Amino acid sequence: MQYLVIIPRSENASSMSPAKEDVEAEAEYVRRLYASGVVRQIWLRAEGGACMISEADDEIRLAELLSELPLVKSGFLARPQISQLRSYSGFGPRSH
Numbered sequence: 001m002q003y004l005v006i007i008p009r010s011e012n013a014s015s016m017s018p019a020k021e022d023v024e025a026e027a028e029y030v031r032r033l034y035a036s037g038v039v040r041q042i043w044l045r046a047e048g049g050a051c052m053i054s055e056a057d058d059e060i061r062l063a064e065l066l067s068e069l070p071l072v073k074s075g076f077l078a079r080p081q082i083s084q085l086r087s088y089s090g091f092g093p094r095s096h
Helices: 021-034 058-066
Strands: 002-007 038-046 051-053 083-084
Touching: 002 058, 021 038, 051 058
Parallel strands: none
Antiparallel strands: 002 051, 002 083, 038 051
């Protein structure tokens, strides 16, 4: 299944500065998720945080994987918001 994931900055992020080691560990963890097919696309958000298209067997497993993101664990990023995606039917065959 595919999911849209929004990962906002935490409420305390404005008073925090993530450690360089956490930023590097975050990038490495995301690279591993990408290589394994969990992360399909990822972007940084202009207002802070990130969003991604992810793929997983179920939402619980995806939430477990994303809870291990170093910047989530450190409290700089908030808990990921996960929404399951469905196919858009507007491009499918039309009946006349």
